[in-house]
Amino acid sequence: MPIPAQALRHEYLRHNKKFPHVWCPGCGNGIVMGALLRAISKLNIEKDDIVLASGIGCSGRMPTYLDFNTLHTTHGRALTFATGVKLANPAMNVIAIMGDGDSTAIGGNHFIHAARRNLNLTAIIINNSIYGMTGGQYSPTTPFGSKSTTSVYGHIEHAFSIAELAVTAGASFVARSTVYHADLIDRLIEQAVKKRGFAVVEVISNCHIQYGRRNKLGGAVDMLKSFKEQAITVSRAAKMSPEELEGKTTIGVLADREIPISTEEYIKVREQARAQKEKV
Amino acid sequence: MSDQVKQRFLLQGNEAIVQGALAAGCRFFAGYPITPASEIAEQLSIQLPVVDGTFIQMEDEIASMGAIIGASLAGVKAMTATSGPGFALMQENLGFACVAEVPCVIVNVMRGGPSTGLPTCPAQGDVQMARWGTHGDHPIVVLSVSTVMDSFTLTVKAFNIAEKYRVPVILLSDEVVAHTRECVELPDTEEIKVVDRMKPSVPPDWYKPYEGDARGVPPMAAFGEGYRHHVTGLIHDDMGYPTQKPAEVKSFHERMARKITRGFPDIQMTKGYYLDDAEVFVIAYGAVARSALRSVQDARENGVKAGLLQLITLFPFPRRTVTPLLQQCRAVLVPEMNMGQISREVQRVNNGECVVKKHNRIDGKFITPREIFDHLMKL
Numbered sequence: 001m002p003i004p005a006q007a008l009r010h011e012y013l014r015h016n017k018k019f020p021h022v023w024c025p026g027c028g029n030g031i032v033m034g035a036l037l038r039a040i041s042k043l044n045i046e047k048d049d050i051v052l053a054s055g056i057g058c059s060g061r062m063p064t065y066l067d068f069n070t071l072h073t074t075h076g077r078a079l080t081f082a083t084g085v086k087l088a089n090p091a092m093n094v095i096a097i098m099g100d101g102d103s104t105a106i107g108g109n110h111f112i113h114a115a116r117r118n119l120n121l122t123a124i125i126i127n128n129s130i131y132g133m134t135g136g137q138y139s140p141t142t143p144f145g146s147k148s149t150t151s152v153y154g155h156i157e158h159a160f161s162i163a164e165l166a167v168t169a170g171a172s173f174v175a176r177s178t179v180y181h182a183d184l185i186d187r188l189i190e191q192a193v194k195k196r197g198f199a200v201v202e203v204i205s206n207c208h209i210q211y212g213r214r215n216k217l218g219g220a221v222d223m224l225k226s227f228k229e230q231a232i233t234v235s236r237a238a239k240m241s242p243e244e245l246e247g248k249t250t251i252g253v254l255a256d257r258e259i260p261i262s263t264e265e266y267i268k269v270r271e272q273a274r275a276q277k278e279k280v
Numbered sequence: 281m282s283d284q285v286k287q288r289f290l291l292q293g294n295e296a297i298v299q300g301a302l303a304a305g306c307r308f309f310a311g312y313p314i315t316p317a318s319e320i321a322e323q324l325s326i327q328l329p330v331v332d333g334t335f336i337q338m339e340d341e342i343a344s345m346g347a348i349i350g351a352s353l354a355g356v357k358a359m360t361a362t363s364g365p366g367f368a369l370m371q372e373n374l375g376f377a378c379v380a381e382v383p384c385v386i387v388n389v390m391r392g393g394p395s396t397g398l399p400t401c402p403a404q405g406d407v408q409m410a411r412w413g414t415h416g417d418h419p420i421v422v423l424s425v426s427t428v429m430d431s432f433t434l435t436v437k438a439f440n441i442a443e444k445y446r447v448p449v450i451l452l453s454d455e456v457v458a459h460t461r462e463c464v465e466l467p468d469t470e471e472i473k474v475v476d477r478m479k480p481s482v483p484p485d486w487y488k489p490y491e492g493d494a495r496g497v498p499p500m501a502a503f504g505e506g507y508r509h510h511v512t513g514l515i516h517d518d519m520g521y522p523t524q525k526p527a528e529v530k531s532f533h534e535r536m537a538r539k540i541t542r543g544f545p546d547i548q549m550t551k552g553y554y555l556d557d558a559e560v561f562v563i564a565y566g567a568v569a570r571s572a573l574r575s576v577q578d579a580r581e582n583g584v585k586a587g588l589l590q591l592i593t594l595f596p597f598p599r600r601t602v603t604p605l606l607q608q609c610r611a612v613l614v615p616e617m618n619m620g621q622i623s624r625e626v627q628r629v630n631n632g633e634c635v636v637k638k639h640n641r642i643d644g645k646f647i648t649p650r651e652i653f654d655h656l657m658k659l
Contacts, residue, residue: 014510017521048506053350064510064521069503071353072512073346074376080343084350084358085503087334088308092354092504110346113339266334273329 003041005034012037012047014067022061026220028179028205032126033062035185035203036095042190051094053082055102057133058207059126062097076107079114079123086119090263093122093193100127101139104160108140115169118198120261124189125162125200128207136210147214163202167255172197174255178204178227181251188253197261204249286465293431293457294319294361296464297387298327300435301359303472306385307333308358310347312340312366315399316455317389320361341366345373348384352377353511355502357439361387364397364406367413374448375414376513378536381490381498383442383477385435389453390566392644401644402455404566407621410450411595417533419540421547422450422595424565428462434592440475441547445539446497452594454617456567456646480507490532491518496539540596549592550601554580558587560611560659563602563626565591568615568647575652586656594622599629606634611659615639615647635659 013019023029040050050068054060056075063070069092073081078096086094103111103125114121130148131137138148140160147154163176173195175188185203192199206212206223217223227249234252237245291299297320301309309328311321325335334351338344341362348358362370367388377384392398393405406413410422421441425431431453438449480487480499489509490498501507514522515529523529540547553573555561560579564572569590579586589605591598606612606626612634614623623638630636639655641647 016519047508048504051354051503064512067508069508070510071350071503072510072514073349074372074513077342077346077373080338080346080373081350081353083336083338083343084308084310084347084352085354086350087336087347088351088354088356088358089502089504109339110343113343266329270329270332273326277330 003038008034008037008041011041012067013065017065019065021065023058024209026206026208027058028128028203029058029062029126031179031182032124032185032203032205033066035182036124036189038186039189039193042186043193045093045193049091049093051082051085051092052097053078053085053094054097055099055107057099057102057131059097059099059102076102076105077110078102079107079110079121082121083114083119086121086263087266090120095122095124095193097124097126100125100129100141100162101131104140104162104165112165112169115166115171115198115200117262118170118172118259120196120263121198122192123198123200124192125202126205127162127202128205128211129159130207130211132207132210136214146211148211163200163254166200170259171200171255172257172259173199173253175200175253176202176204176249177251178231178249179206180224180227181231184251191253195256197259286468288463288465290461290463291428292319292459292461293425293428293453294389294459295323296428296431297361297435297451297453298323299466300432301385301439302327302331303432303469303474304357304436304439305474305476306357306359306439307331308348308351308356309334309360310336310338310344310351310358311360311362312338312344314363314366316391316458317361317363317387319458320387341369342373345370345386349373349377349380349382352382352384353503355505357383357443359385359387361389363389363391364393365395367406367409371413375416375418377448378414378418378420379513379515380511381446382448383446384448385438385442385451386448387451387453389455389458391455398644400455402567402617402646403642403644404454404568404617404621406452407594407618410452419447419537420450420595421447421540421593422452423549423592424452424594425457426566426569426590427457428460429464431457432464432466436472436474440473443475443477444497445543446477446500447540452566454566484508488518489520490516492535492539495542496535544596544600547593548596548598548601550598551590551592553588553590555587555589555605557585558609559585560613560656561587561589561605561609562613562615562652562656563589563591563622564615565594565622568617571647571649572615572652574649575656578649578653579656582657584656591622597625597629602626603629606630609634611635611637613637613639613652613655613659615652615655617641617647
């Protein structure tokens with residue numbers, strides 16, 4: 001049974017925080033936040049046991065509003081802080097929420113190494129293809145040819161696929177959705193939080209203010225409709241050629257594999273270190 | 281072993297820092313390899329797991345600084361160690377630790393700079409960077425070690441200051457101290473004073489994570505202890521939420537400054553030698569203070585009433601000790617392995633009462649007692 005939205009709000013939004021939030025009307029961030037709360041509620045994790053870390057940008061403000069242990073870090077560095085929290089207290093459920101520029105430009109190095117290191121962390125990346133908060137400059141996921149405030153003549157670089165980058169870098173679990181597919185985000189975040197190992201959920205989102213407007217993609221509703229049209233499930237995509245997949249967004253679980261988790265491996269290191277010390 | 285004889289160790293400065301950190305209760309280290317600091321990481325990677333601590337080698341120094349802040353917020357005493365280039369990368373997150381009041385210790389074993397500079401040569405070029413490296417107005421505590429024993433005791437002290445005042449503390453070592461081996465007697469565990477951060481005494485509903493106590497220091501709950509709260513690099517109100525209200529911004533900055541100002545007697549450490557009747561004196565710190573002590577003794581033997589003030593705390597600059605000596609003596613010599621980073625501070629507090637002479641070496645070589653002696657004799 002779906003959880004009533006009001007009950008979710010009462011349970012998880014901060015009561016002592018002054019609202020409204022900073023996001024523009026129609027922003028996809030709210031959809032992702034709702035999905036995160038529904039997933040956490042479904043998993044029935046105590047609020048005290050959750051650390052939500054973010055970087056800088058519009059997505060970075062999400063932890064401020066939520067009644068968890070929250071950590072609004074520096075630009076691109078959410079995963080480094082999250083790594084420290086998780087290693088210091090492995091009992092915590094540590095979730096990092098990041099944007100596309102945040103996680104793959106300034107934080108790109110931390111992102112690939114977090115995936116390689118495979119701590120038991122969850123990374124949710126809201127990918128809206130632009131730097132929204134700073135005024136619409138191109139990001140690592142801005143499509144070739146697009147207009148932004150720093151590419152008014154058309155963007156001449158090519159975009160990253162964040163999810164595929166995470167797969168290659170070694171994450172245990174990688175999935176993608178769009179903000180149109182809200183139910184899917186719920187399920188993917190739930191799976192990611194439950195997953196033992198580094199789990200990434202990329203959510204394609206709309207910044208109709210800074211990206212859509214400059215590229216004649218319409219308002220929030222138009223952009224969501226286009227996400228619906230472009231989305232192809234992983235199973236369908238597997239049967240399509242690269243040419244057919246041009247301009248499409250693969251959604252669903254891209255990788256789900258069992259890889260030794262470094263937090264758990266470290267317990268073995270401690271045992272070994274103690275045993276060696278006793279021998280001396 | 282009889283009760284009187286303490287255990288003696290032949291340690292290098294970097295190893296003594298490791299022993300000091302463990303004695304102070306440090307149980308988390310994140311770092312990135314760099315000469316001449318790497319021994320600290322290597323040793324802690326061996327010793328931390330034995331005491332249920334955690335060592336991690338991160339992808340760079342930016343990440344190392346982020347990880348120690350995260351660990352400290354989760355309630356574990358944490359440190360990192362680096363040298364100049366890595367220290368430069370840490371500056372952004374060091375500012376975060378300042379603004380979010382996260383206790384941690386950053387060791388910078390200085391080498392010649394700028395840039396890749398002189399990786400295995402001694403220098404003291406990062407003094408003002410330690411003070412002002414991260415952007416924005418902020419108080420900061422910077423300590424300087426001159427011996428292997430110092431490396432132990434001041435690492436403990438650095439953690440104690442970090443915990444007591446909820447600040448990052450920078451411990452400056454240099455290539456000379458880091459790699460010199462000396463015989464040291466380490467104190468027994470029960471003799472070492474270890475300070476832990478103050479925890480909230482109120483129930484979670486009443487907790488204001490950034491409301492200072494009488495000293496201006498907010499009690500600190502760890503993530504996971506039931507005191508769910510928000511930590512941000514934005515200027516924040518008592519609840520930790522971002523604010524741009526001028527009155528709240530002002531009171532935030534004032535509290536940050538006040539908690540350190542009120543701690544001056546505790547934080548500002550110096551050592552004086554032959555100062556009572558001194559007519560000229562040397563202000564030195566780090567490894568150079570060792571050369572300075574010898575040269576002052578030699579000058580005394582040659583009839584010059586010389587003294588030495590060794591700075592242990594470089595920042596906040598121990599003005600209350602320095603100024604009276606500048607009034608007492610006719611001249612002061614400030615030898616440094618840089619172009620004059622502490623002599624600027626001396627001149628700033630001098631008010632023109634004393635002749636301030638500099639002696640600087642930036643060629644990657646250590647300042648010898650003879651050089652300081654020659655200068656002293658001409659003062």
